[in-house]
Amino acid sequence: MLRIENLEKRYQTGDLALKSVNLEVPKGQVMALIGPSGAGKSTLIRCVNRLVEPTAGKVFLGDLELAHLGSSALRRARTRMGMIFQEYALVERLSVMENVLSGRLGYVGFWRSYLRKFPQSDIDEAFNLLQRVGLDHMADKRADELSGGQRQRVGICRALIQNPDLLLVDEPTASLDPKTSRQIMRLICELCEERQLAAIINIHDVLLAQMFTRRIVGLQLGAIVYDGPPDQLSPDVLTQIYGEEDWEATIEATKDLDEDEADVLAVAEKVIGRPGAPS
Amino acid sequence: MPTRDHNGSKIWHLRSTKHQLAVWFGWLLGVAIFVYCWRLISDKTIWFFVTDAPKQAADMASRMVPPKWSYMDVLWGPVWDTINIATIGTMIAIVIAVPVAFCAARNTTPSVHFVRPVALFIIVASRSINSLIWALMLVTLIGPGVLAGVIAIGLRSIGFCAKLLYEAIEEIDHSQVEAIIATGASRGQQLSFGIVPQIMPAFAGISVFRWDINIRESTVLGLVGAGGIGLQLDASISTLAWTQVSLILLVILATVIVSEWVSAKIRHAII
Secondary structure (H helix, E strand, O other): OOEEEEEEHHHHHHHHEEEEEEEEEEOEEEEEEEEEOOOOOOHHHHHOOOOOOOOOOEEEEEOOEEEOOOOHHHHHHHHHHEEEEEOOOOOOOOEHHHHHHHHHHOOOOOOOOOOOOOHHHHHHHHHHHHOOOOOOOOHHHHHHHHHHHHHHHHHHHHHHHHOOEEEEEOOOOOOOOOHHHHOOOOHHHHHHHHHHHHEEEEEEOHHHHHHHOOEEEEEOEEEEEEEOOOOOOHHHHHHHOOOOOOOOHHHHHHHHHHHOHHHHHHHHHHHHHHOOOOO | OOOEEEEEEEEEEOOOHHHHHHHHHHHHHHHHHHHHHHHHHHHHOOOHHHHHHHHHHHHHHHHHHHHHHHHHHHHHHHHHHHHHHHHHHHHHHHHHHHHHHHHHHHOOOOOOOOOOHHHHHHHHHHHHHHHHHHHHHHHHHHHOOHHHHHHHHHHHHHHHHHHHHHHHHOOHHHHHHHHHOOOOOOOHHHHHHHHHHHHHHHHHHHHHHHHHHHHHHHHHHHHOOOOHHHHHHHHHHHOOOOHHHHHHHHHHHHHHHHHHEEEEHHHHOOO
């Protein structure tokens, strides 16, 4: 679904954020991208939908090459890629419904969107999605009245109403408490499963990544240093990604969690499939 | 350096010795200039008039009371004109200021090198000339009357509104706009969904604030013939009709109080 070839990004300051990254994400696969702050995780997914312009390399969404598209073709391509943000990035003074419907902007003309005359099918779909995430009673609330977890659910609806092929998820849980973080991760993974979406989830919480995804890619200083299943994430690998630290505790914690929270594991397993199953 | 080593322990002061001396010298210089200027002004003042002022003021006040209430019949028209000058002038200013602000804001301007300097120049030009001076020029151009006042208020307010608005546009949260861009929205949609909702409170506040200021400014425009209650004020002062002057001042005070109250209510309702 997504294929990245020799992607490189050098910022105007001269910093090389991405060094010739190659990555392929097949349809229906949820992939976690881990790495320390400044490793280039955000830059990588922003280079895919070109919120950041890549310096060199190619990005293929299906057969479509994204890195050299003109502006109107790029807009059409962006409708196929939903994005979920760290601080939710909802338009705070608009209602929940308007925020969800803003995911349809790429499909609707200016005046229809300006007058908020979205097609009834879009509105139906918005209510469906809000119901799916448990927020249908909040449709007329203003976005800034919602709690963090609720806002992120709205963010998820906004991304999904685009009817995308690919989800780009940038630190979805960084501003959330541990319980809400898991609920949000679970929701994202379930929805990807339901809709057979490919997804890249930037996440700095290694535990969450291991719990919910079946493939983990480690990024360090703009280069991929690990690509494999979560259970092979050994202390050595974590040291390679993040630097020297006592990683045994993290890995132990994951095991403890697995035992404590059978339900979480069950969900995770349901979502990511069993090891060996085709993705 | 603020931090110094002294017998192995670190001592911290807000400023280094050199910096401290410089600050003291700055104060000394400031006080010296103040005293010198005081003397210059004192030498050029005719103290006889100043010492006489309280007596003169009391005399003028005695001639101002009681206000000539019957004169009110003549004033309703000019008060209405004054409010209209302020309101219509503010509307015209807002209509022009909005596009200028979007052209001046770094994050929305079509071109940083060409359009933005033009927009900034419009803002500076409008702001640098007082509405009384605009009115003076307009009265000679299009003749005395309310129209000159409306245009003067409008021209003066464009810069004010556009400047505050473009600063508000530059301070928006870019991540919200980014989220809208990521959905595949066009430029116009990015503006209407990502930017406009964020600047709405600032826009409402600026407009009402400027209207409030314009009510006050339009009361003096009549002094140069641009309509409104200032015309009556000018006429009354030049004919030494002090009881009329005091009534006009009271009316201006009342108008300003009412406009303050209205603008506070509107701002409260919108934000």
